[in-house]
Amino acid sequence: MTTPATQSPTSPTARLMDGSALARRMVEEAAERAALLTRRTGRTPCLATVLVGDDPASVTYVRMKRSRCEQAGIRSRHVALPAATTTAELVDTLTALSDDPEVHGILLQHPVGPHIDERAAFEAIAPAKDVDGVTYHSFATMSFGADGFASCTPAGILRLLDHYGVELAGKHAVVVGRSAILGKPVGMLLLGRDATVTYCHSRTTDLAALTRQADVLVAAVGRPRFLTGDHIKPGAVVIDAGYNPGNVGDVDFDSARTRASLITPVPGGVGPMTIATLLTQTVDAAERLS
Known part of the structure; x- marks a missing residue:
């Protein structure tokens, strides 16, 4: 695990959270486990x-x-x-x-x-084969911290936060988006780590007033550059889970990085983590079913 560099809340440039590098390591680990399972069974x-x-x-x-x-x-x-x-x-x-x-x-x-x-x-x-974490059963087991499969993008986000040493307990996490495979499950995972979670969506009144309270801000609204630097609390960790035409996320990267302490780029942030988590959970499933 790496530890984020110390930055002041007014740091001019946020540190990038490199999902591509961590995803490569996860794929290598999955490959080692897959090879071991093949040799054994x-x-x-x-x-x-x-x-x-x-x-x-x-x-x-x-x-x-x-x-x-x-x-x-x-x-x-x-x-x-x-x-x-x-x-x-x-x-x-x-x-x-x-x-x-x-x-x-x-x-x-x-x-x-x-x-x-x-x-x-x-x-x-x-x-037992829902490695993408899309069924009611998977959502329930994930929410209760039981043995099941989490939605891949939310699980990848948590893995990325852990890798960069982001403390979640007691922090205020704001999730912008409420989809069944991203917004809702990532909020439940954050809640399971003792964060205080606020969900926002298209009908939220005065969105910026809420996002500016976030220690951890997750953008999952599906609108290009929807959140700008004005939405971000100085020093916040910003996770951009959006991917829109033109290779842009749900966050206006240039303005956001002048406010955040850590931020995921698009592409190269959350996306690679989603696929790596899918492969990891496929090997998990194979081990359980072997």
Whole structure:
């Protein structure tokens, strides 16, 4: 673990939180564990990726995840479904993968299209193979600190905060965003570390008055450069979990870095941690199922 450099609240430039470097280390560790499991049991961890349609961004994300699997010695199985796939057909596919003993983790790339009941699809994934942490079961076990799989991006954020020695107990964490796979779960993980958590969203009144109270600010609102330096308490830790067209996050980086003490860049901050956490949890699942 590294310790953040001491900075005054008015430091002109925040220290960058390098998610890429930490993610590489995590992938190396996952590869070592995968190789050990293969030697011991003869079985290689396998992640099944399911993609509905041919959305360019989703295709790119899945290709990237499969490439990282190869680097970590994890076998990948890709299931490509046509855009016209129905909810029932997608549920059948995910149920079959859940029942397949050769598959240890399942990733349903989202979004899946407005005609599909995404929640019904997620719930077709067996909890033991929900390495992306998207089911009700995973959210509940994560929230209660029980043995399960956390949502990958929130878990990656916590790992990054730990790596940079950010103390969470007693701190005020403000989460801007309330999605089921990012905003809500990251707040629960922060609460589990004894932070005081405030959730904000699109209907929050006087947002800046709340974000300026944050010792740790998590931006997960899905709007490019939505939060600026004026939203940030001097010396705060800023986690930008957004990714928008043009390679920009939900935080206006240039103005935010003049106020924050630590900040994640986009790209190279939270994104690599998400994929590394997915691979780590796939190996976890394989070890439990072996």
